[in-house]
Amino acid sequence: MPDIFHQFGQDLALSPTGDLLTVDGGTLGVQRIYRRLATPGGSYIWHPGYGAGLPGRIGDPLFINSLASLIRGQIFEEAAVAQNPPPVTTVTETQPGSGQVSILINYKDAQTGEQSSLAFDPAS
Numbered sequence: 001m002p003d004i005f006h007q008f009g010q011d012l013a014l015s016p017t018g019d020l021l022t023v024d025g026g027t028l029g030v031q032r033i034y035r036r037l038a039t040p041g042g043s044y045i046w047h048p049g050y051g052a053g054l055p056g057r058i059g060d061p062l063f064i065n066s067l068a069s070l071i072r073g074q075i076f077e078e079a080a081v082a083q084n085p086p087p088v089t090t091v092t093e094t095q096p097g098s099g100q101v102s103i104l105i106n107y108k109d110a111q112t113g114e115q116s117s118l119a120f121d122p123a124s
Contacts, residue, residue: 008034026116029080029109033118036074049077054122062099064091075105082108094121 005013005021008031013021023031039051052074057067068091075087087107094100105118 003028003031006031006035008038024111026109026112026114029078029111029116030118032080033075033078033105034120036078037071037122058123059099062093062101064093064101067091067101071103071105075107080110082110082113084108 002022002024005023005027007013015021036050037052037054040053040056041051042048043053044050052070054071068089071091072087072089075081075089076083081087085108087105090104090106092102092104094102100121100123102119102121107116107118108114109116
């Protein structure tokens with residue numbers, strides 16, 4: 001079922017006819033993952049376990065294993081991500097001692113059945 005197209009941190013997008021742009025398939029899954037990882041935990045009153053709050057962690061001391069665990073836990077909760085095979089999350093410090101990380105998530109899209117990968121820097 002299509003949803004409203006929305007990249008986290010940006011405005012809603014309009015179609016050429018002026019209607020709200022919709023999205024489905026793999027792009028919808030990517031948008032849902034970004035939204036889940038960027039939303040602060042506990043900010044949805046009816047879903048207190050939703051959200052990793054990655055942007056709010058910028059500047060915190062870096063603990064790669066706990067960050068990877070937080071992301072992995074949220075990814076397993078996302079309906080857009082198939083549980084089998086399990087998604088693989090890799091968090092890597094971009095420069096030793098910098099505290100900056102890159103995140104790579106390899107997963108199977110639950111809707112399309114396609115293998116997908118999502119790579120991003122939470123500071124950007």
